[in-house]
Amino acid sequence: MKQVVVIGGGHAGIEAAHIAARMGMATTLLTMNLDQIGQMSCNPSIGGVGKGHMVRELDALGGAMGRLIDATGIHFRILNESRGVAVRGPRAQADKVKYRSAARRLLEHLPNLKLRQGMATAILWAGGTRGLRGVELLDGSVLPCDAVVVTSGTFLNGRILIGERRLEAGRAGEPASTHLADQLKALGLRNRRLKTGTSPRLARASIDFSRLEVQPGDDPPRPFSFFSREIPQPQVPCHIVHTTAETEAIVRENLPKSSLYGGHIEGVGPRYCPSIEDKFVKFPDKGRHQIFVEPESLETEEIYLAGLSTSMPPDVQLRMVRSLPGFKGAEILRPGYAIEYDSFDPLQLRRDLSVESLEGVWFAGQINGTTGYEEAAGQGLLAGLNAVRWLRGQEPVVLGRDQAYLGVMVDDLVTKGTDEPYRMLTARAEHRLGLACDVADARLLGVAREVGALTxxxxxxxxxxxxxxxxxxxxxxxxxxxxxxxxxxxxxxxxxxxxxxxxxxxxxxxxxxxxxxxxxxxxxxxxxxxxxxxxxxxxxxxxxxxxxxxxxxxEREARLLEGHRAWDHVRIPADFRIEHLHGLSKEVLEKLALHRPETLGQASRIPGVTPAAVTLLHLHIHRSQRI
Known part of the structure; x- marks a missing residue:
């Protein structure tokens, strides 16, 4: 019997293992710590504008995230509700303790799926990078498999930074994965260092909530999943506070102590989720910045400060926090930190998220240069289901940009690449009028039938x-x-x-x-x-x-789409020698050689590749097929 191994128990790994097992494939989820499956290392929330769209799409295809957040969410809100159906997005604050428990319980009771604790150190092939044999673990054992989905998150050569301190770790309290990272680089895959960060966690009792702005959830809350009947958890409010002039003064005074501005970080951070240091430096005209005060769980007293991501030393973090209204006596339970990790250029992936040069291997999540639980989950689902389809000799599922935000994300990654952590935004979708999240079930019904993960x-x-x-x-x-x-x-x-x-x-x-x-x-x-x-x-x-x-x-958009779809159906032969084509500029040839598009549609979306160049490329392909 054929086997799939999923490396990593984060949000990408959960979806990859879940969909593969629901499709009837024998699957093993390998993770360093079984107790940390579904851990929310950063803000314990799911969804938002663009992100919430993807959660509903993966739910429509049989994914787990929508059902998990419905079962464990403690604060639900619809964002952008006044701006129209196309761009409004659901968001929910999770009870992170219950979410982690629910994720593990779901996987443990899923037919065809086994859980295994251990660290992957190498992917093994019969010869070179062909004929996948299995995954070698740190203890020397081997998990045999015929396909592997790597969802390593921030663990590949992960390094935590707090002020001038550096700790080799995948996240707080867990070791980094160095052996697998080194093997992938030795195999010639292009890599880069990326950076993300998290905020300090505070003791609830040390905060004066009477001075904060209350942010109630929706009443009644609306589920994420198309298949949820209720929201079982008690609902609680969140709060909002703003930074002060004192906060800014503390940050500016201590910038050299920050890992980011002290020269200790080489990785590129997320543009759309900047640290508090970046906010004050890059937006000097903005007098104050909004901070969301969010409970982490009904079972603990920890409070998360969303919007206060930082790599300052702990003593500076405490001063920053206490400069906020209502936080004069605040106590930090866990300081915030920055984390650097290896990611690999997604231009090395095919449209099904398989690695071009490594037979039987798929990448999903932060290893591809994305940031966010939802982006990771979406890639995990697509990588997992395509690994199964590959093993069965079926064509991959490739979602179009007009079909799903998941399709937009994957096409952006494998066609344009990314030099910074990629985050989904509704502005990335040129066909967003047809991508309303509330009709994702109807929009993707045909694909769901083909995948076969829904009952x-x-x-x-x-x-x-x-x-x-x-x-x-x-x-x-x-x-x-x-x-x-x-x-x-x-x-x-x-x-x-x-x-x-x-x-x-x-x-x-x-x-x-x-x-x-x-x-x-x-x-x-x-x-x-x-x-x-x-x-x-x-x-x-x-x-x-x-x-x-x-x-x-x-209707007007549909007419325009017809022309775009025509290019997307013209495949560029795998053995087509792009570098020897006549009539194309050096820039176009270089970009085509770097991106290696699989279709003319992909080629047309590469920055710098003109419509005239695509037309000429089409002519060359047509001539080569007639010879």
């Missing part, structure tokens, strides 16, 4: 929801509105004068028809409020209005 009951639930939406749309198209009809009365109350009859769908396109007016109209339709699993009337109304009002823009 028959779960697929039926999605199909029933799609069917009900289609029937609702048909009702709106068929219902006729006149001045004297009940719909007309609602329109008149909204300030609309109807000179002629029109369909209810056309009436709902009018901006005068807000949520309250739309609800009043929909209530007149048969079966609108009829209870159904997974059916939320308020959210379905928003989706209907979005669909009706943005239809012209969606």
């Amino acid at each position: 028959v009951g779960e697929l039926a639930l999605v199909e029933a929801r799609i069917d009900r939406r289609e029937r609702l749309r048909a009702q709106c198209d068929a219902a006729w509105v006149t001045q004297t009809s009940p719909f007309g009365s609602i329109a008149a109350a909204a300030g609309l004068r109807l000179d002629a009859g029109l369909a209810l769908s056309d009436l709902l396109r009018r901006q005068h028809m807000g949520p309250a007016e739309a609800d009043a109209c929909l209530t007149l339709l048969a079966g609108w409020a009829e209870p159904q699993a997974g059916w939320n009337p308020a959210w379905e109304r928003d989706l209907l209005l979005f669909d009706l009002r943005y239809a012209p823009y969606r």
Whole structure:
């Protein structure tokens, strides 16, 4: 029987092992510490704008993260809710203790999956880098396998930095992985050092919450997963505080003591999650910075300060924290720290996240230069399912940029690469009107059927929801509105004068028809409020209005997409000698040789490769196939 081994028990490893096992493949999850599976080393939260989209997408394909956060979340909020369906994103604060426990319990009871504690030191092949045999462990034993997914997080040559102190570690209290990192570099893979960081954790009792701004969660909370029936955990508020002039003075006075500004860090840090030192240095005109005060668990008294990531010495961190309003007597339980680690150039990956030069190997998560639990989880799911499909001789699942944010992320990584920790943003998706997170289940239903990780009951639930939406749309198209009809009365109350009859769908396109007016109209339709699993009337109304009002823009986008899809279906032969092509500039040749695109669509998205160059490349491919 064929076997998959997943190296690493973080969020990428969980998804890779979970999806492989749900697809029926014998799988082993190898991790240094079984008690740390699903650990949230940084902010204990899931989702956000862009990130929340990906969580709902991986949930639609059979992933675990959405279900885990629903089971353990203690504070749920919809971000960007006022900006429209396309860009609003769910976010939840996790009970990190319960999340870790739930993740391990889920994996331990999953058929086809085994857990194993140990450190991977080498990947073994029968000859060179062909004919994968297994994974060697530090104790000398070997886990036989036919495919391996590496999800090493920050552990490859990881180094923690606090002020001038350096500790070889993958994260606080856990050793770095040096043997595997050295082997991958020895095999010729291009690598770079990246950096991330975390904030100090405080004792709850040492904070004066009366001086903080309360940030309540949504009531009722909305689940992440399309298949969750409830949010079982008690819900608690978070709080907000802002830095002061004293905070800035302390940071600026002690910049040389920071690992980052003291010259002790060589890695590149995340642009969109800067340390507090970076915030004051790079944004000198901003008088204060927002800090989110978030509970880590209902079972502990630790509080996380999101937005105060730092690599200052512990004594400076304490002064910084105590300069915040309400934190005069604050006590730090765990200081924040920066961490450097090895990542590998994602341009060395194929579109299915397999490594071009290493047979049977897939990379997922921070090893590919990304940052964030959600980005890691998305890659883990795609790497795991594609490893299974490769073993079965099936074509890989490659999501398009118009299909999913997961597709945008992978295409960005393998086509453009990244020289800094990559974070998903809705602005990265050029087709985001069609990527609303609330319809990820419908959008990815065909792919979910092909992957085969959802149960028959779960697929039926999605199909029933799609069917009900289609029937609702048909009702709106068929219902006729006149001045004297009940719909007309609602329109008149909204300030609309109807000179002629029109369909209810056309009436709902009018901006005068807000949520309250739309609800009043929909209530007149048969079966609108009829209870159904997974059916939320308020959210379905928003989706209907979005669909009706943005239809012209969606149609225009669809026409543009047709041209893009044509390029994506033209494959560049693996043995095609790009360096010998005539008529292409030296810059284009260099970029094509570096990025090694698999399709013309990928080539067209490489910065510096012009449409004319893609057309000429297409001509060369066509000629070579006729010879």
